[in-house]
Amino acid sequence: MNDEYEQEKARRQRQAREWRPGEPLPTIAYTPEEDALWETVTAKLRSLHEGVACAHYRRACESVVLERERVPQLAEVSPVLTALTGFHLRPAEGTVPVERFLGAFEEDGFYATQYLRRPESPYHSPEPDVLHELVGHAVMLGDPVFADLYRRFGQTAKRVSSPDALRALIQVFWFTLEVGVVLEGGRPRVYGAALLSSVAEMESLSQVDLRPFDIAEIVSQNFDDMHCMPVLFAVESVDHLVTELNRFLTRL
C-alpha cells in the first residue's frame, strides 16, 4: 500500500538519514491518529506490565516517565536517559546494520526509529517502531544494571571480528535484551524489549516453552522475529544474568 502512511514514513526516515551527531534530534509531527494509537497501545501494555514486567523495568518506569497521551519525541527521552545512565538516543531510519546498532552501545548510543506502526495494526509492527524503542528499550536503558549490559554488548561487538562470534553475539542479544525472561518468586517476568512492547508476546507468555538459561543452547536456537517466540530462556535472577553475560561476553 503506497499511501500517505508510506510517504510520511519515508519523510521521517529521510530526516533520520540526514541527521548528524551533535545536531538536535529530529522532531516529528505525529498526527492525532498516531497519538491516539500510542495512547491505546501503551495503556494496554501498562496493564500487562503490572503482571509480567520484571521489577527492574517497573522501577525504571518511575524514572523514565513516557507521555501517555501522545508519542514522545526522542529529544524528550534522550536527556532523561543521559542523566540516569549516560545513554543517549540517535535517530534510525530503519533497521540499522547489526554491527553499527550493537557497536553504538559502546558509546552509550542507542539507534531508535521514529515512525509508528500502521494504524490498522495497532498491536503489531513488522519492524522496530518508536513504540518498541521507547516502551521496550529506552525504559530499560534508564536502569543502571541493564544499561551496563547494553554497554558490554557494544564493547564486545566492537572487539569481535569473526562471523561466528558476531552470530553468537546477535543470538545472545536477541534471547536476553530483546526477548529475555527472569524468574521472580518462581514466576516468569519479562525484561526483553521486544516482549515488553508486545501485547501478544506478554499475553501468550504462559504458553511459551520456557527453558533454563543456557548460553550454548541460546547460541544454536533458531528464531523467527516475525512471530511470537515459541521458546524463551529464563534466568534465575538479574544477578545470574549479569554473571552469565559477563562470562560469555568476556570469552567471546
Ligand SMILES: [Fe+2]
Ligand atoms: Fe529492539
